[in-house]
Amino acid sequence: MAVYDPCHNAHEKAHLLRRRYQLPALAEGQHLMLICDSQVTAVTMAPQLGARVLEVLGRNLLAPAPPVVASPRGDRWTMLCVPGAPGAEVCGVLDLAQCGVGVAIAGRRVLLPSADHGTGHRWVGELAPGIGRRLPDRAAVIAAIQQAHALAAA
Secondary structure, three states: OOOOOOOOOHHHHHHHHHHHHOOOOEEEOOEEEEEOOOOOEEEEEOHHHHHHHHHHHHHHHOOOOOOEEEOOOOOOEEEEEEOOOOOOOHHHHHHHHHHOOEEOOOOOEEEEOOOOOOOOOEEOOOOOOOHHHOOOEHHHHHHHHHHHHHHHHO
């Protein structure tokens, strides 16, 4: 998947992510990132759980898969979503740490892939144009995590 053609530097790539994909990307040196705030946040999990969560979200939401960033070693996936109503999933968050799931707090920086190929962070799957306007609610992601975890445990 070539997201960044024909970009030449991090500022052009951040601009492309903002314009084509509506993701609030920032360039800091050669790195691309977004900062979790009232518009976008992230949930981090193991890739095996993440793949099951994407399946559950696909069945439940019938919407494009949310953007997912794989860590350089491939041992963590970070799924982008919107925060939703404050406290909507607080009781579920308490169980998430036991599943190896982290929920980003406001101000957390999420590194985004800065190249289409090679080492470093990478996109999992295709990015659909305008995906930033169609991010799932964090409560939906957490509900999908709980469903996927329950299915795996059964």
